[in-house]
Amino acid sequence: MKRRRVAIIGAGITKFMRRAQETGKELSFEASRMALDSCNMTLDDIQCVSLGTAPDAFDGVHMKSEYLSDGAGGWRKPYMRNFVGGGTGVFAPIHGWFHVASGMFDTCLVVTSEKMSTCHPHPQGAFLTIFDHTTEQPLKPTLIWIFALEMNRYMTTYGITKEQIALVSVQNKRNALDHPAAQVAEEVTVEDVLNSEVLAWPVHRLDISPASDGAAAVILASEDVAYRYTDKPVWIDGVGWNLDTAYWATRDLYYPRYLEKAARMAYDMAGIKEPAREIEIAEPYDPFNYKMLHHMEGLLLAPRGKAVELVEKGVTARTGDRPMCPSGGALGVGNPISATGLMKIIEIFLQLRGEAGKRQVPGNPRCGLAQAWGDLMQVGTVVVMRA
Amino acid sequence: MELEKYPLGGTALSSAQADKVLTVSMTPEMKYAWDNGPAISRYLEELKNGRIIAKKCNKCDRIMIPPRMFCELCWCPTDDWMFVEDTGTVNTFSLCYVNWDASRLPKGAKPHMPAVIEIDGASPGMGMLHMLGGVEPEDVRIGMKVKAVWKKPQEREGSITDIMHFAPIEQAQKGRSKK
Numbered sequence: 001m002k003r004r005r006v007a008i009i010g011a012g013i014t015k016f017m018r019r020a021q022e023t024g025k026e027l028s029f030e031a032s033r034m035a036l037d038s039c040n041m042t043l044d045d046i047q048c049v050s051l052g053t054a055p056d057a058f059d060g061v062h063m064k065s066e067y068l069s070d071g072a073g074g075w076r077k078p079y080m081r082n083f084v085g086g087g088t089g090v091f092a093p094i095h096g097w098f099h100v101a102s103g104m105f106d107t108c109l110v111v112t113s114e115k116m117s118t119c120h121p122h123p124q125g126a127f128l129t130i131f132d133h134t135t136e137q138p139l140k141p142t143l144i145w146i147f148a149l150e151m152n153r154y155m156t157t158y159g160i161t162k163e164q165i166a167l168v169s170v171q172n173k174r175n176a177l178d179h180p181a182a183q184v185a186e187e188v189t190v191e192d193v194l195n196s197e198v199l200a201w202p203v204h205r206l207d208i209s210p211a212s213d214g215a216a217a218v219i220l221a222s223e224d225v226a227y228r229y230t231d232k233p234v235w236i237d238g239v240g241w242n243l244d245t246a247y248w249a250t251r252d253l254y255y256p257r258y259l260e261k262a263a264r265m266a267y268d269m270a271g272i273k274e275p276a277r278e279i280e281i282a283e284p285y286d287p288f289n290y291k292m293l294h295h296m297e298g299l300l301l302a303p304r305g306k307a308v309e310l311v312e313k314g315v316t317a318r319t320g321d322r323p324m325c326p327s328g329g330a331l332g333v334g335n336p337i338s339a340t341g342l343m344k345i346i347e348i349f350l351q352l353r354g355e356a357g358k359r360q361v362p363g364n365p366r367c368g369l370a371q372a373w374g375d376l377m378q379v380g381t382v383v384v385m386r387a
Numbered sequence: 388m389e390l391e392k393y394p395l396g397g398t399a400l401s402s403a404q405a406d407k408v409l410t411v412s413m414t415p416e417m418k419y420a421w422d423n424g425p426a427i428s429r430y431l432e433e434l435k436n437g438r439i440i441a442k443k444c445n446k447c448d449r450i451m452i453p454p455r456m457f458c459e460l461c462w463c464p465t466d467d468w469m470f471v472e473d474t475g476t477v478n479t480f481s482l483c484y485v486n487w488d489a490s491r492l493p494k495g496a497k498p499h500m501p502a503v504i505e506i507d508g509a510s511p512g513m514g515m516l517h518m519l520g521g522v523e524p525e526d527v528r529i530g531m532k533v534k535a536v537w538k539k540p541q542e543r544e545g546s547i548t549d550i551m552h553f554a555p556i557e558q559a560q561k562g563r564s565k566k
Contacts, residue, residue: 013390017399030396038388120408122489133421134431135453136516138548140487145501145516148481153503156479156529180390183399200483201498214397245459249503249514250451253479350390357391 003101007226007233008093008218008385010039011346016183016214016334019117024059025071027215028113031339032073035109035217039229046219047105048078052092052112054085054337057126058119072111072217085130086287086374087241088112089216089341090381094239096220106225113215114336123211130376132246144208146377148200150253151290155202157254158305160293162202166193167311168289169206169331175318176328178358181343183334184210193289209287209329214336216343232353238270238384246376259298259373259380266369267300270384275300279384280322280365281351283344285372286329295371296324298380323361326351341372345383352387426454429468431545437537441509443467449510471508473535474556478503478514482524498524504533504553517547521554532556 012034014020014027022030028051036042051072053064061067065081072079082088082095089112096110116123127143154160169188176185188206196205219229226233242265244258245251263275272278284295293307301322302310310316316324327333327347330340348368350356366387373380423431426442430453433440442454446461450469458465480502484492492498500519505512519527520536533553543549 011388012393013395014397015395015399017397018402019400019405021398021400021404022396027397034393034396038393117405124485125488128487133419134423134427135547138546139501139516139518141501141516142483142485142487142489144485145481145483148483149479149501149503152481152529153479180395197484198482199485200481203481247453247459249478249516250512252512253503350388353388355389357389 004103005223006097006100006220006236007223008236008345008349009221009226009230009233010035010041010219011217011349012038013181013216013343013346014214015181016212016336016339018183018210018212020115020213024068024113024115027115027213028068028071028111031113031215031217032071032109032111035219039219041219041229043073045107046073046077046109047107048099049074049109049111050092050096050099051079051081052083052088052095052110052338052342053081054083054088054114055126057129058114058116058123060118068113072113073109084241084375084379084381086285086337087341087372087379087381088338088374089343090345090370090372090383091241092338092342093218093220093236093345093383094241094381097236097239100220100222106222108220109217110220110342111215111217112338112342114339115213116211116336117213142200144200144203146248147288148203150377151202151288153253154290154294160305160308162194163190164308164312165207165290165293166190168286168292169193171311171317172286172325172329172331175326175359176332179328179333181214182328182332183212185328185332203288207289209331209335212334212336214334214339216339216346218342218345218349234349234352235386236383237386238266238272240265240269240382242380243375244378246378248376248378255304256294256298256380258378259295260300262380262382263299266382266384272384276302278367279369280363281326281348281361281368282324283327283329283347283370284324285341285344286325286331287335289331291373292325292329295373299369299371299382318359318361326356326359326361341370341381344370344372348385352385424456426456430454434547434549435543435545437540437543439471439473439506441469441471443469450508450513452506452509452513452515471506475504475506475533475553477519477527477529477531477533478505479529480519480527500524500527502553517550518552519554520552
């Protein structure tokens with residue numbers, strides 16, 4: 001298939017916070033306008049808009065795409081929502097990439113926006129209906145169950161301890177101290193994580209990212225148009241996504257096979273043969289601390305069961321050989337579901353341009369990756385980017 | 388561009404403001420009547436009979452629970468109905484102190500013990516989400532053999548909750564767990 005090369009040329013983000021005064025439309029507007037400003041564009045330069053946002057149940061607004069459309073600059077333009085649960089934030093730029101790579105459009109505004117604070121008493125309740133209505137909902141499941149079950153299976157399969165996994169919270173929350181949008185950046189210790197409230201053992205409070213409000217946006221352009229607006233385009237060289245069975249209790253949770261498939265799709269497209277060597281910097285999705293490790297393995301960036309050793313040795317620190325979540329990730333910057341994935345894309349965009357400020361990793365990285373995960377914990381979305 | 392050079396949008400409300408709810412909810416009068424299809428309907432009927440039924444795909448030879456009318460791997464109609472055991476092995480579990488809506492269990496309450504249980508007689512790895520019971524939280528282990536503890540026949544209603552929970556085999560065989 002003949003495809004055009006697609007670049008990210010601009011980015012915008014709001015603060016991530018527990019509850020924003022602004023509406024979802026206003027957050028979308030702020031992030032989108034910043035993205036346009038960052039590459040000296042106006043909305044007139046945008047040919048189509050892709051919106052990513054998570055379940056309508058958070059907002060209590062049906063057809064959230066229509067609701068958010070004016071804030072996302074979507075009126076009187078080809079405009080469409082995409083949604084793959086928690087994987088949405090990295091799927092949104094893939095969806096935008098289709099539009100430009102296909103040759104149909106030269107520019108695309110990709111917007112992600114989330115207001116989880118609307119849902120009371122807690123947005124967690126909105127997740128009840130993701131479970132099967134007949135065989136699972138009567139057991140009154142909470143979303144944390146599936147993470148706790150997966151984390152326990154992962155730990156037990158490889159003999160990994162909670163102390164080891166807590167290091168991920170320590171690293172990411174500390175990294176987030178340097179991120180201007182961060183919601184829960186802090187210095188915490190392994191003991192703080194282990195002593196935090198037990199929600200669903202093995203999951204403690206500080207193993208989890210918070211519920212958040214926030215928005216993020218990027219501008220995509222075709223190769224010939226990109227250089228009109230920037231001399232530092234960052235190329236989307238590989239995209240991949242993959243879905244596993246929704247009979248989640250009938251597949252072994254210790255390894256995310258679907259993510260390996262998504263990653264291989266993206267690596268093949270980008271011509272990457274040895275991901276652990278060629279991917280210099282990555283933002284694996286970290287809504288829970290063990291998920292960063294689980295995802296590094298699914299992404300083939302660490303041998304199975306060994307990702308935690310890379311954290312222990314400091315390899316994944318910003319100053320390490322293979323920085324992971326230099327932004328501070330969902331655990332530190334916050335987790336407004338769809339906007340989190342795009343925040344990760346933006347971090348790699350800035351890092352590859354050498355514009356990540358205090359978060360900048362040394363060594364002038366040229367190739368990076370962002371990834372998200374979601375649905376009934378069985379979808380993986382991956383984007384490989386090059387400077 | 389550097390994020391530090393932009394005034395980022397968004398106004399974080401203080402903790403006190405964030406907890407304030409000015410507009411409250413509606414209670415929509417909506418009820419959903421889900422059709423369960425031939426496979427899950429039979430599954431529920433057999434639960435009422437105190438048995439677990441699976442369905443087999445003759446192409447990949449998997450014996451699957453919950454039963455399904457088509458094999459999602461071979462993408463063809465499934466074949467024989469087969470009864471499987473009401474025993475199995477704990478594949479993974481959690482000790483949960485949180486309700487479905489994120490409210491906390493009362494202090495000192497025993498945690499909920501959700502688990503994935505691989506059912507004997509079904510293909511390896513075929514697990515069921517259910518609860519553990521009749522066991523102290525600190526004694527639960529991955530790999531533990533468990534057996535379904537059923538409601539009395541007259542109390543069953545054709546639901547996954549006709550199994551009250553799964554208990555370690557010795558406890559389950561003593562009859563209904565103490566409650």
